[in-house]
Amino acid sequence: MWSVIWLLGTVSSVFGAAGNGVINFGGFMCPREEKALGGCLKDALNTYIPQLATGVPEFGVPPCEPLLVPSLSVQQSTGPISVTSSYSEVTVRGPSTMRVRDVKVDAKNQKVIAKIFIPELRMKGHYNLAGHLLMIPIEGEGKFSAKYGDINVNVTIVLGRLPRANGKDVLSCKQLDVKFQVGYASVELENLSDSDNDLGVAMNKYLNENWQKLADELQTPMEDALHDFLKPLADHAFATLDADDILLP
Template sequence: MWKIICLLSAVNTAFAGVEKNFVNFGGFVCPREEKALGRCLRDALNTYIPQLATGVAEYGVPPCEPLLIPALSVHQTAGPFAVTSSYTDVTVQGPSTMRVKDVTVDSEQQEIVSKLYIPELKMKGNYKLSGQLLMLPIEGEGHFSGKYGDIDAVVTITLGRAARPSGPDALTCEALDVKFHIGHAALQLDNLFGGDGELGNAMNKFLNENWQKLSDELQAPLEEALREFLKPLADHAFGMLRADDVLGGP
């Protein structure tokens, strides 16, 4: 009997050691060591991201595609660009096709940095803009659509702690920042210059030929869309973890 008790005690001690060195992330058992944890989080996120289009019921994540952005404004006044624009009822398709290429965990800085690749994002909605592009006047109000492809994004998540009524602190996503590079883009703005077809067609051609020079104007709505898409995912994903498992602790 004493031998059995000693054996069970040894088994419990061994499992306690395993639990201390591993993190359970949505069914993925990940090592706590930072490099290994980053690789495991990458694999876990790549498993769940495609499900976001229709939602992940077991974690309370609603359908996220198409993503709706009710309204946003962009003010671009640097150098030869002086444009004020606003967008309403914007829908975005394609975020659930993204793949996580790399995840870096930095417990000392309380940050997680993820590198993503998105094959294509499609946006449509209503716009209103006025100003100058490369000394050319531009104004319009109407419907817009855009396609943006080969997007490499870097997502920086600032982590924090949230006390639970009982048990260890939960991990939280305090802030989420998105920066990315667009490989190619195509944009169509209807009703430019009050519906002047010739001027509108010429300006749309100019925009598509010079979209790289207008990247700040194009990126702002996309970065806002990705933040809206990724923040709920981060909130739910990191809410499953104990803060001590990632930020360090007993």
Template sequence: MNLLFKCVALLGLVLSISDFTLSTQAITKTNNIPPILKQCHKDDPNLNECLRRAIESMRANLSQGIPELMIPPCEPLKIPEIRITQNAGAIRMDSEYSNVIIYGLSNFTLRDIHVDPVTKRAICNLWFPLLKMTSNYLIQGKILLMPLMGNGTASSNFTDIDATLTMTMNGSGAAHSNGGKIGDIKVEFNIGGASVHLDNLFGGDPQLGSMMNKFINDNWREITAEIRPALGESIESILYGIANQLNEMYGLEKLLDA
């Protein structure tokens, strides 16, 4: 059952990431479950509370990272590159972000967790008061019919982030399947507030750059609504890949029988 809360903990690390390359190193399966994973038994009448305590016990380790769970240091979390391609709706653009640094991922509140041992379905709600991100960027396209292009540095703040992770462990999902071991992972999130600043827009034109930054910040809710589906799918794909790696290493069936 531990894999359920491992994926919940990992959600925080990818909430603001649209493309994160997983390690391709060879994975050696082992029967030794890491000591950091506090056991929660599926027959425990207080299973949800046990999982809550287990997640909270991992919080102090997130800053330095948890190598045995493939979680990198996350205060701050450093990502070499992120790529976003949006070709539907009112936003059509290609963008690349390098030297990405994210602050605040370990400062989450676990609002709720519910696990059904029979259906092997877990639902978890996390809340982040503030996430900060800085990076270099390269972007070209249109946003709400406005042309957008630039190459420089970017900084952004996101506040009041509510994220819900739903994970099915029975392999019945249509999108993902690996022999009946892992089902679907679904991520939904809402952002309460956002501020973004992009330097050197339109070749450094100060007037156009100022106007575009104001336009983005005035319309951040509409922009978020447009990119949410694509971002959610990317996060789900990342979590699914991590779950598969953990399954290869520790054996999902053993964890579910704990």
């Protein structure tokens, strides 16, 4: 996800170089024409993404391994299962394996749209769960591990203006939307109904056999968490740029 923030920090070059034939993007000389520019930005981002695990200091990008998600909560009530669960102190590894599949630049509408593929995200943390499985009470608290794989992410960034004291507007991240789809998922909850090991095994089996339902329940909380994580960084990156240098009056 840090590649998106790096992209945010260079959007000023994208929109501010309308009168130039090429744009210098991290050493890549990209054509100004929008379609060619999008392809060039994709190639440039993919060249540097492997460095994201340890950070890219020259672009102000800190390490992204692990990515921290403070908390998630899920309420699931489908078929034989009815549970409420929460997940805290979640660490996520795998963002640095992402590949940018496509970048579209829409200068007229002040948008950047990126399509990203992540092979796998591995999560660990603490869970708390209570509910029923086939009308049987089930609860648990402890460590959990999970994997999400074949993830397709769409990030849409809309630029805007923010007034400041000296009368000049700065660039702002007016809107940032994150949408993703998961190809497969698995989860393992430890100490689940530890007084009845068979019930814990059955619950873990059910969750993994019905991973799509769990992924659907987690999608909105995860998208919200990613938005809340990315938005302040985007605001900070854009607030250093004069809006008139980039946007039409």
